Amino acid sequence: TTEAINKLAHRFYFSSGDMVLTTGMEHHSNDLPWRNKALVKYVETDAEGLLDIADLEKKLKHNYPRVKLLTVTGASNVTGHINDIHRLAEMAHEHKALIMVDGAQLVPHQRVDIKANHHPQHIDFIAFSGHKIYAPFGTGVLIGPRDVFLKGDPEYVGGGTVDMVTSAK
Secondary structure (H helix, E strand, O other): OHHHHHHHHHHHOOOOOOEEEOOOOOHHHOHHHHHHHOOEEEEOOOOOOOOOOHHHHHHHHHOOOOOOEEEEEOOOOOOOOOOOHHHHHHHHHHHHOOEEEEEOOOOOOOOOOOOOOOOOOHHHHHHHEEEHHOOOOOOOEEEEHHHHOOOOOOOOOOOHHOOOOOOOO
16 A cells, blocks of 8 residues: 555646645554655544544635645544545546545445546545455555556556666666
8 A cells, every 4th residue: 555655646647736635543654655745734633533424624725726635544443434435536626636545444444435426426546455455465456547657757667667668778
């Protein structure tokens, strides 16, 4: 999950002044990768550690159209609270932002419907670790729109990442 989120942070295009909204309930893997990519603001949590939906709405409205991405855990690895990711997706989309869900703790425990791209509650990006769903160690998943992954140079080169190699370059 950590590598997938870092890959997305590397690929996601931010302009000067763009913002990422995240929460105080995030694992460091879904907080630190965004800090050197855009201005990061944190949505508050309440006394029980639950996401403050009113604060999210306020921050989306106040910072429109600078918020490009809402990144949120699907399920807290501390409290076990499951966020309503579809409601959060709809809120983000209403403000022309995308949503990225850290699904590391969610995917192993419940079915996740990312919904069709045109659906207002569509999950734009989701990342999770394979070992948490009993896949071999070292595997992981990052789902998102193909066009995001086609931009820029690959992080790792070799194999099928190039069309031609010469000694000059």
